[in-house]
Amino acid sequence: MAGIAIIGAGQAGAALAAKLRSEGYEGEIALFGRERVPPYQRPPLSKAYLLGESPKERLFLRPETFYADQNISLHLGQTITEIDAAAQSITTAEGAVFTYDQLAFTTGAEPRRLSAEQGGGLGNVLTMRSMDDADRLAPLLEDGKRAVIIGGGYIGLEAAAVCAKRGMQVTVIEAAPRILGRVACEETATYFRDLHEGNGVTIREGVGLDRLSGTDVVQAVHLTSGETLAADLVLVGIGIIPETQLAEAAGVALDRGIATDEMGATSLPHIWAAGDCTSLPYRGERIRLESVQNAIDQAEAVACNMLGAATPYVPKPWFWSDQYDTKLQIAGLNTGYDRIVIRDNGEGARSHWYYQGDTLLAVDAMNDPRAYMVGKRLIEAGKSPDSAAIKDTSSDIKSLLR
Numbered sequence: 001m002a003g004i005a006i007i008g009a010g011q012a013g014a015a016l017a018a019k020l021r022s023e024g025y026e027g028e029i030a031l032f033g034r035e036r037v038p039p040y041q042r043p044p045l046s047k048a049y050l051l052g053e054s055p056k057e058r059l060f061l062r063p064e065t066f067y068a069d070q071n072i073s074l075h076l077g078q079t080i081t082e083i084d085a086a087a088q089s090i091t092t093a094e095g096a097v098f099t100y101d102q103l104a105f106t107t108g109a110e111p112r113r114l115s116a117e118q119g120g121g122l123g124n125v126l127t128m129r130s131m132d133d134a135d136r137l138a139p140l141l142e143d144g145k146r147a148v149i150i151g152g153g154y155i156g157l158e159a160a161a162v163c164a165k166r167g168m169q170v171t172v173i174e175a176a177p178r179i180l181g182r183v184a185c186e187e188t189a190t191y192f193r194d195l196h197e198g199n200g201v202t203i204r205e206g207v208g209l210d211r212l213s214g215t216d217v218v219q220a221v222h223l224t225s226g227e228t229l230a231a232d233l234v235l236v237g238i239g240i241i242p243e244t245q246l247a248e249a250a251g252v253a254l255d256r257g258i259a260t261d262e263m264g265a266t267s268l269p270h271i272w273a274a275g276d277c278t279s280l281p282y283r284g285e286r287i288r289l290e291s292v293q294n295a296i297d298q299a300e301a302v303a304c305n306m307l308g309a310a311t312p313y314v315p316k317p318w319f320w321s322d323q324y325d326t327k328l329q330i331a332g333l334n335t336g337y338d339r340i341v342i343r344d345n346g347e348g349a350r351s352h353w354y355y356q357g358d359t360l361l362a363v364d365a366m367n368d369p370r371a372y373m374v375g376k377r378l379i380e381a382g383k384s385p386d387s388a389a390i391k392d393t394s395s396d397i398k399s400l401l402r
Contacts (some may be wrong), residue, residue, distance in 0.1 A: 004028065088103070191366055256286070289317055
């Protein structure tokens with residue numbers, strides 16, 4: 001085929017293919033995906049879709065006809081088994097060989113799973129990453145049943161909220177001293193702990209999983225404390241692992257993901273990468289960004305650079321999480337913060353502002369979209385308002401932008 005091959009038909013892959021066309025690229029584009037459905041949104045899987053509030057068709061990023069209309073060859077249900085970087089070719093599990101002029105990895109990430117020794121192979125022990133995962137999980141969300149969530153990060157807490165809304169008895173197990181320990185401050189963790197406990201969820205912190213047990217399906221969760229919890233369902237939400245095996249086998253350098261430069265190029269000529277599978281330079285460090293927005297923005301930047309733009313990608317991190325009736329919006333990265341400034345507007349609207357010295361790094365906004373938007377604009381502009389002005393709820397928060 002020659003042209004451009006994109007391996008991974010998720011958010012990044014779809015965005016990259018569409019951007020190539022909108023930028024005027026007229027050559028062949030082939031988009032390969034292991035799943036048998038067109039590219040779709042993942043965030044609603046653990047929220048509206050799992051609750052039955054959103055039909056499958058609304059998950060798709062674009063109508064399937066879009067790809068044909070744009071002359072993008074969509075190869076669904078295809079597993080790539082080999083990449084020959086020297087010959088610039090890829091081989092599928094069926095033995096089909098495709099050549100390329102340029103290649104992009106948008107392979108995403110896979111959920112961490114429990115080992116067989118821990119009972120990870122038992123029935124009703126699930127992860128939440130794909131449409132198939134959601135379809136397997138949905139019928140198990142029965143009123144009165146017992147769900148144990150392993151992991152107190154955002155994935156685990158979102159799953160806990162869905163299970164609780166379905167009337168299940170829910171327990172969250174977090175081995176670290178507190179929930180959200182790697183991603184949020186104590187104040188944000190306390191907000192969400194109170195939210196979940198107010199909805200009947202039991203939060204167990206500082207205690208880990210020893211193993212699961214059961215006959216064919218999981219029946220019990222054994223904790224490192226020696227306690228045993230009865231369970232009808234175990235949902236594992238202990239993070240994700242970037243999909244790098246193909247890239248590594250092809251000789252691409254890795255560094256906590258497929259290592260890209262500021263253009264999105266990898267260590268091998270003609271090979272690029274974008275999305276959850278990558279690590280990228282940011283403010284003198286190498287980071288991984290696991291978010292929809294980064295997948296889109298980075299993929300679109302890579303598309304332009306594949307066509308010769310030579311424009312460095314500068315991420316503008318933002319994230320969100322929906323739990324019960326609370327929408328959390330996060331702007332920036334809080335790495336290195338040393339103090340928190342709280343703005344409490346009452347009635348559940350609250351924001352936590354992360355500072356390193358006098359420098360604003362990030363904002364967590366709970367049911368406070370105005371604080372989120374103002375914080376995002378301040379961070380992107382490199383501005384850091386005085387903390388007293390943030391705390392002052394008598395003044396319009398938009399005044400911070402002046």
